[in-house]
Amino acid sequence: MLLPLALLVVWLGLGGAFGSYAGKLAEVSTNDSAAFLPQSAESTEVARLDKAFRSDSTLPVIVVWVSRTGSVGPAQRDAADRALRAATAAPGATGQASPAIPSADGKALQGVVQLRSDLGKDTADSITAIRRIAEQVPQTTVGLAGPAAILADLSGAFAGIDGLLLGVALGVVLVILLAVYRSVLLPLLVILGAVFALGVACAIVYVLAAHHVVRVDGQVQGLLSILVIGAATDYALLLSARFREELQIHGDRFTAMRIAWRQSVEPIAASGLTVALGLLVLLLSDLTNNRALGPVGAIGIVCAVLSALTFLPAALVLLGRAAYWPARPATDGSAPVHGLWRRVAALVGRRPRATWAASLVVLAACAAFAPTLDSGGVPQTELFVKAQPSVAAQRLLSAHFPGGSGNPAVVIASAAQADAVTAAARTVPGVAAVRPFTGGAPTGPAAVVDGRIRLDATLADPADSDAAVDTVRRLRTAVHAVPGADALVGGYTAQQYDTRTTAEHDRTVIIPVVLLCILVVLVLLLRSLLAPVLLAATVALSYLATLGVSAVVFPHVFGFSATDPSVPLYGYVFLVALGVDYNIFLMTRVREEALRHGTREGVLRGLTATGGVITSAGVVLAATFAALGVIPLAFLAQIAFIVAFGVLLDTLLVRSLLVPALVHDLGDRVWWPVRLRAGAAAGADDRPSVRV
Structure with missing residues (x-):
């Protein structure tokens, strides 16, 4: 009794602190x-030199x-x-602004005001002040575009992310748990454990970020909350379901726990390890924001595992059957009965064989659309x-300029080589104009720094379009060919192109490494080679099927072109x-x-025993990731759909039908090269088991 009390006091103290x-x-x-820029790309080097x-x-x-x-x-032009x-x-303005420039159609004007880049959240206040000034031009419709305006809108999108996202995620989890388990105390215990884990994880990340060991942005912050809440809930449900099962069989809460x-x-430890390794x-x-999520997410997963294996067991063993109030688990020594999953x-x-074949057909049909998913970048x-x-x-700017x-x-x-580079750039199809950078002054000689000049090449097509990307590729070819110029091309379009190229390279490197890490964990856990390969392959197929569905849903339902x-x-x-979690x-x-009943009987009993809790965990995790939709960013909305749909597909099809059917069909061969002997488990005959 002292150990559970001590653990409970420790976690209450951590939660409070x-x-x-x-x-x-x-x-x-x-x-x-x-x-969000690739660290070794040409556009990143240009951004560094441009400073x-x-x-x-x-x-x-x-x-x-x-x-x-x-x-x-x-x-109107004078007023502008x-x-x-x-x-x-x-x-926040630097004192630099261009004159008003009329459009070719004579219907619009544009000008550029420079803001300090270190304003952070105060950028929105600067944008508001400039808008008020700009609105004084009579008989015009005013818009503020460009990087500073986008940053201000991003700050607004992430404003209050901590409270809003956490509230929505926890609210969704609470409703689902109340509906599924028809218990009051258990959902509260599960949520309390998740909140404690999140608090400890955030405290660790806060200290590390304050000392510049890790990096945090709004995107990482939101994903950390979702990961911790989802993982901590999943692990808690697995443990609490097993405790209830053992409580019914043994009666004594200490023995059951x-x-x-x-x-x-x-x-639980293996599951946490696979997720943490995958994140690391x-x-x-080569993208900073991707690298930032790795250690931050891994810290969150470790805290979720610790909470599920220490706080929740302590609370459950102290409360006993009362933890499931108003339900009262039986303690008559009988095995639990799971009607639906039986x-x-x-x-x-x-x-x-028919079950796994039909499941594979469904997954393969969905996966066939995966190559059509356009991941070339989201337009502005x-x-x-x-x-x-x-x-x-x-949109206003693009309509008139x-x-x-x-x-x-x-x-x-x-x-x-300024003249030669300028001439080469002007010959590139898709380049509308080339002007030397004059240091912010409306007119004057080109600024020269350390023997270099900067040229601004205005593109004929929108900067986020595929046509602009093609122009940048041609521009790089043209200026790179100028002897002795050492020319580099950067800017927004080049950054988007380099980011896309880097992301493709990252996938070719990271995907096999993640798969290898997961296989190693599964081999150690299951003491087998064939079963881990089988599990990893089914989850990978599920991922491709999810991408295929996303390729159809994104443009035709949500309106995302890429x-x-x-x-x-x-x-x-x-x-x-996360999908491997449920298979684990x-x-x-x-x-x-x-080990008690043989593989074919064992897979049916295992499916019967775990079906309800794993399905509940999958629904909770899917709903938790769906909560990312409250943040009005396309990137997070896309992640929310992919993970939520994919988790449900793993939970309801892969883990419920495909994997059990494959294991049943293979029988003892699934544990190759180990031979599993039925009846080898200690106490195989002295305890009841789930009925099939």
Whole structure:
């Protein structure tokens, strides 16, 4: 009794001391766009060199005015010039602004105001101040576009992420658990354990981020909350279900917990290890935001495992049957009866080959659409799920100016070859104009820094379009060919292209490493070679099927023309690692039952015993990830759908039908090269088991 009390006191103390840190991560988080750039790419080198051309690092705000009278008049142009000069005194402005430039159709004006890049969340206040000034131009519709305006909208999207996302996720989990278990105390215990784990994880991450050991942004912050809540709930449900089963068989709560903990610790620890290793493999990525999620997510998973294996057992053993109130588990020594899952197991047992063949057909049919998923990058107009001012302004800008206005391709080259590089750039199809950078002044000589110049090449097509990417590739070829120029091409479009290329490279490196890590854990857990390969293959097929469904659903249901380049990689890491969890829960129980009754009987008994709890865990995890949809960003909405749908597919089809049917059909061969002997388990005949 002393150990459970001590553990409970420790966790209550940790919860009280660190619970508030879930809301403090925003203090050490940053949404710096540079974090999304590949570290070794040409565009990243250009961004580094470009800093030398400015006394301060800046973010441009593109102000666009569209005349409501049909064409821009002299008075409107003068008012726009005055507004741009006034905007240089706005909070956060650097004092630099361009004059108002009319569009070729004469219906619009644009100008650029430079903001300091270190404003962070205050960027939104600067944008608001500039908007008020710009609205003084009469008879015009005003929009603010460009990197600073997008950053302001991003900050707004992530504002209050800690409280909103946590509240929605916990609320969804509570409702599902109340509906499934018809218990009041157990859902509260599960949620309390998840909250304690999240608080401790956030406290550790906060300290590490404050000392610049790890990096946190809004995206990482949101995914950490979802990972911890989902994982902690899954592990808690597995343990509590086994405790209830053993409590019914043995009656004594201490004996029941001792057996339940001993039988649950291995699958829970193995599950946590697979997810943590899968996340840590992201450290191999060349994208900073991908690498940031690796250690942060792994810390969260470790805390979830510790909570499930210490806090919850202590609470359950102290409460006993009262933990399931108002339900009262029987303690008559009989085996639990699982009606629905007994029927599912009977179906698998009668027709295993037809079951796994039909399951494979369904998965293969869905996976056939996976190659059609466009992961070339989300256009700026689709960054947000809900309408945002910066997106509307970008549409205004693109309607009246060259598509790449405000987002030029940036060329850094040797000043001695400036004329040759300029001439080469102007011959490239898709380049609308090439101008030297003058240091922020409207006119004047080209700025020269360390023997280099900067050229701004305005693209004819929108900067986020495939046509603009093709232009940048041609531009790189042209300027690279100028002898002695040492020319490099960067800017927004080049960054998108380099990010896409890097993401493709990351997938070829990270995906096999994640799979290898999972296989090693499964081999150690199941003491087999064939079973781990079988499990990993089924989960990988489930992932491809999920991508296939996403390729159909995203454009035709949600209106996404493409996905972020990192979405398939994140989906793989989450789905394969988390999907294997349910197979781990199933197959460890199958192995336990197979030691008593043989493999074919064991898989049916294991499916019957774990069906309800694993399905509940899958529904909870899917709903938890679906809570990411409250953040109005396309990237997180896409991740939410892929993981939620994929988890349900793993839970309801792969783990319920495909894997059990395959194992049943293979029989004892599934444990190759080990020969599993039925009746080898200690105490095989002295305890009742689930009935099939």
